[in-house]
Amino acid sequence: MVSTALERLQALQGSLRAVDNVAKNYRKKFRIAVIGSGNWGTAVAKIVAENAAEKKSLFEHEVRMWVRQEKVGDMNLTDIINLHHENVRYLPEVRLPDNLVADPEIRNVAEGADLLVFNLPHQFLGSVCDQMKGIDFSRSSAISCLKGLNVSAQGVELLSNVVEEKLGLHCGVLSGANIASEVAREKWCETTVAYPLPKWYKPGEIDEDLIKALFHRPYFHVQVSSDTAGVSIGGALKNVVAIGAGLVEGAGWGDNAKAAVMRRGILEMIKFGVTFFPGTLPETFTNESAGVADLITSCAGGRNVKVGRAFARTGKPLEEIEKELLNGQSAQGIITAREVHELLSEKNMLNEFPLLVAIYEVAHGKLHISQLPDRIAD
Amino acid sequence: MVSTALERLQALQGSLRAVDNVAKNYRKKFRIAVIGSGNWGTAVAKIVAENAAEKKSLFEHEVRMWVRQEKVGDMNLTDIINLHHENVRYLPEVRLPDNLVADPEIRNVAEGADLLVFNLPHQFLGSVCDQMKGIDFSRSSAISCLKGLNVSAQGVELLSNVVEEKLGLHCGVLSGANIASEVAREKWCETTVAYPLPKWYKPGEIDEDLIKALFHRPYFHVQVSSDTAGVSIGGALKNVVAIGAGLVEGAGWGDNAKAAVMRRGILEMIKFGVTFFPGTLPETFTNESAGVADLITSCAGGRNVKVGRAFARTGKPLEEIEKELLNGQSAQGIITAREVHELLSEKNMLNEFPLLVAIYEVAHGKLHISQLPDRIAD
Numbered sequence: 001m002v003s004t005a006l007e008r009l010q011a012l013q014g015s016l017r018a019v020d021n022v023a024k025n026y027r028k029k030f031r032i033a034v035i036g037s038g039n040w041g042t043a044v045a046k047i048v049a050e051n052a053a054e055k056k057s058l059f060e061h062e063v064r065m066w067v068r069q070e071k072v073g074d075m076n077l078t079d080i081i082n083l084h085h086e087n088v089r090y091l092p093e094v095r096l097p098d099n100l101v102a103d104p105e106i107r108n109v110a111e112g113a114d115l116l117v118f119n120l121p122h123q124f125l126g127s128v129c130d131q132m133k134g135i136d137f138s139r140s141s142a143i144s145c146l147k148g149l150n151v152s153a154q155g156v157e158l159l160s161n162v163v164e165e166k167l168g169l170h171c172g173v174l175s176g177a178n179i180a181s182e183v184a185r186e187k188w189c190e191t192t193v194a195y196p197l198p199k200w201y202k203p204g205e206i207d208e209d210l211i212k213a214l215f216h217r218p219y220f221h222v223q224v225s226s227d228t229a230g231v232s233i234g235g236a237l238k239n240v241v242a243i244g245a246g247l248v249e250g251a252g253w254g255d256n257a258k259a260a261v262m263r264r265g266i267l268e269m270i271k272f273g274v275t276f277f278p279g280t281l282p283e284t285f286t287n288e289s290a291g292v293a294d295l296i297t298s299c300a301g302g303r304n305v306k307v308g309r310a311f312a313r314t315g316k317p318l319e320e321i322e323k324e325l326l327n328g329q330s331a332q333g334i335i336t337a338r339e340v341h342e343l344l345s346e347k348n349m350l351n352e353f354p355l356l357v358a359i360y361e362v363a364h365g366k367l368h369i370s371q372l373p374d375r376i377a378d
Numbered sequence: 379m380v381s382t383a384l385e386r387l388q389a390l391q392g393s394l395r396a397v398d399n400v401a402k403n404y405r406k407k408f409r410i411a412v413i414g415s416g417n418w419g420t421a422v423a424k425i426v427a428e429n430a431a432e433k434k435s436l437f438e439h440e441v442r443m444w445v446r447q448e449k450v451g452d453m454n455l456t457d458i459i460n461l462h463h464e465n466v467r468y469l470p471e472v473r474l475p476d477n478l479v480a481d482p483e484i485r486n487v488a489e490g491a492d493l494l495v496f497n498l499p500h501q502f503l504g505s506v507c508d509q510m511k512g513i514d515f516s517r518s519s520a521i522s523c524l525k526g527l528n529v530s531a532q533g534v535e536l537l538s539n540v541v542e543e544k545l546g547l548h549c550g551v552l553s554g555a556n557i558a559s560e561v562a563r564e565k566w567c568e569t570t571v572a573y574p575l576p577k578w579y580k581p582g583e584i585d586e587d588l589i590k591a592l593f594h595r596p597y598f599h600v601q602v603s604s605d606t607a608g609v610s611i612g613g614a615l616k617n618v619v620a621i622g623a624g625l626v627e628g629a630g631w632g633d634n635a636k637a638a639v640m641r642r643g644i645l646e647m648i649k650f651g652v653t654f655f656p657g658t659l660p661e662t663f664t665n666e667s668a669g670v671a672d673l674i675t676s677c678a679g680g681r682n683v684k685v686g687r688a689f690a691r692t693g694k695p696l697e698e699i700e701k702e703l704l705n706g707q708s709a710q711g712i713i714t715a716r717e718v719h720e721l722l723s724e725k726n727m728l729n730e731f732p733l734l735v736a737i738y739e740v741a742h743g744k745l746h747i748s749q750l751p752d753r754i755a756d
């Protein structure tokens with residue numbers, strides 16, 4: 001059953017021939033740009049640059065990555081990346097492809113790109129988009145790899161919509177059970193990409209197959225979805241559920257209770273999706289990497305679980321726990337839980353999302369964890 | 379927000395009044411028997427005896443539990459349980475209700491019971507049923523808490539069907555993310571009970587509400603389902619997926635890969651259900667405690683994960699690993715994986731369940747784990 005090197009080579013040649021056949025359908029070779037170069041940003045840049053180098057008939061060879069310039073020692077980070085092919089600051093010890101070029105000038109990176117991969121911290125998205133204003137993106141597309149939502153008392157907005165509105169380009173999303181350090185080390189995983197076709201789509205333009213060809217790697221398996229909202233919501237709300245998983249762990253309730261919180265979490269994510277984005281598909285949460293799998297990975301460990309666990313054990317304020325445990329980083333679930341609570345309160349819907357609300361209340365000392373089961377009981 | 383003791387008492391009184399109102403609808407107080415007294419058997423017996431003692435208008439006070447007699451020191455296990463209200467052999471340090479009576483005579487336990495709760499190891503089910511032959515169960519019901527299926531090259535049979543066929547009583551199932559030691563210590567969890575009404579049902583007989591009243595506790599939350607097959611299949615196939623999770627862990631692939639295996643596992647469980655039991659509901663696997671939550675708990679740890687992990691690390695034969703790691707116990711997933719493989723092979727369906735087949739093949743040295751991702755790729 002174990003395949004030989006020859007069989008593997010033949011399979012690779014076959015798949016490259018398939019790529020060439022597909023390429024005949026496109027109007028040009030597409031130029032790819034990556035906006036952001038943190039841990040996850042660089043890991044995804046590595047993926048798309050590998051595919052650009054390999055699928056020569058589909059993509060321009062060079063992939064440019066915008067790097068917010070900083071000094072490492074007395075050198076520019078961009079120079080280190082371009083000389084040594086390693087992002088020593090945010091993804092050390094991972095060799096990057098030679099065709100991935102770091103560039104500190106964002107407009108230089110973005111102008112002329114057919115597809116922009118956005119991958120930076122949520123809080124910088126607006127200001128980074130502002131730096132690209134005026135560039136003609138009328139026939140460009142984007143994929144947002146950001147995990148988050150713009151939630152406020154007024155309503156919910158997808159981050160892909162922020163990109164669309166600010167820049168006038170068509171934006172899909174990528175999300176999944178993708179811990180960056182594992183992806184960067186080419187440990188196998190799956191992801192979900194939602195890329196509904198733009199209004200201006202004509203045959204020959206970027207489509208789902210092209211998007212899959214750009215992100216799919218032997219170690220990074222892509223499933224394509226049409227559900228931009230579902231994929232986005234999964235990546236944001238899982239952080240709140242992960243705090244709940246941490247609370248239950250910290251209370252010493254065991255694996256049964258943790259699984260119950262996660263199960264209820266999936267159901268409330270579905271409800272949140274269909275409530276605020278009609279047309280959201282429940283299957284995105286139950287069947288896709290961006291749903292159940294990302295939730296599982298996030299609840300297995302990570303910052304949000306740690307914060308929840310520590311709160312249940314010590315009762316210290318969340319901000320204090322963040323400072324003590326996270327070394328300057330933040331647990332996104334704390335912010336999302338507060339914003340979601342504010343939204344639901346404003347919309348008079350607190351009773352309809354008992355788990356999300358209870359997690360917020362427990363984590364803020366307004367509800368004792370012993371009351372959580374009754375709160376979410378049918 | 380923290381409720382006072384008075385509020386809690388009032389809530390309890392309210393729910394007991396509700397029970398009394400419900401009771402008027404039933405033809406009698408029902409007599410409950412438990413068949414089996416291992417770890418999980420005793421934990422469930424504790425639950426139903428607590429409810430029988432509390433909901434006096436619904437259930438006869440005494441709950442009899444069949445215990446296969448054995449000596450502990452120079453005393454009978456049944457005498458210890460009845461004297462000290464503790465199953466010192468299989469569930470030590472957990473106080474059992476006074477109205478739970480251990481009895482070594484199975485016919486004495488079963489005769490006259492309106493509802494029998496089956497909870498013993500899969501391999502003893504047939505012979506235990508044989509000991510009850512001839513008892514009139516024509517108006518009795520059962521709930522099977524066994525996790526498993528009868529799978530062979532010929533086909534698949536639910537264990538609840540075995541009970542029905544051998545004894546002529548109507549049998550539902552209970553399954554969920556329910557590690558016995560946590561349930562026994564009253565750590566909150568959820569479970570799923572499927573109890574479709576029997577053909578001979580008339581108003582006044584046992585129905586879903588009664589079943590929920592029997593199993594639901596403040597620490598053991600019951601969701602009722604109609605999907606006997608789905609609930610049963612979840613409890614059996616999760617053990618195979620848990621071996622897969624262990625293989626991936628042992629190979630050092632990380633949390634992303636483990637979540638991918640679990641996600642694929644849910645999808646193949648659904649497919650297995652609808653293929654062999656048309657009418658099985660996909661939601662049972664994606665939404666219920668007996669589906670996704672039980673899978674999560676099982677993949678968090680437990681025997682099957684341990685065995686898979688050790689195999690990936692050492693390559694030793696599974697039987698050897700079981701002996702070394704499990705102290706005489708068996709990893710049910712090994713048997714189920716083999717039986718499922720045999721069935722799919724016989725039905726010419728190996729290609730339709732790539733994950734279940736790959737787990738079997740990797741665990742038996744017929745496939746290298748590095749090939750698993752390609753095997754299950756879309």
